[in-house]
Amino acid sequence: MRDTPNLKSAPWRKSTYSNGQTNCIEVADDHFGVMPVRDSKDPHGPALVFEAAAWTAFVTSIKAGDFDA
Numbered sequence: 001m002r003d004t005p006n007l008k009s010a011p012w013r014k015s016t017y018s019n020g021q022t023n024c025i026e027v028a029d030d031h032f033g034v035m036p037v038r039d040s041k042d043p044h045g046p047a048l049v050f051e052a053a054a055w056t057a058f059v060t061s062i063k064a065g066d067f068d069a
Contacts, residue, residue: 005031007047014040 010028018024024040028047035055038047050058061067 004049005034005036007036010036012038012043 005028007028010031012026012028014026015024018040026038026040026043028036028038031049033052035050035052036047037050037055039045
């Protein structure tokens with residue numbers, strides 16, 4: 001199991017789909033092998049840390065429309 005990265009000074013970036021009016025996430029790049037994710041409305045709240053391969057598969061599925069209703 002991997003150690004949880006120190007995210008106190010991590011540079012977070014908001015989703016490019018964010019317009020400030022909807023539910024948005026932020027991610028912190030440059031953490032080898034993992035992708036930290038948090039709620040942009042709660043920047044001091046908890047972050048989820050996904051294995052990089054799982055995050056990539058999730059984003060690929062979203063782009064392919066696998067979760068469209």
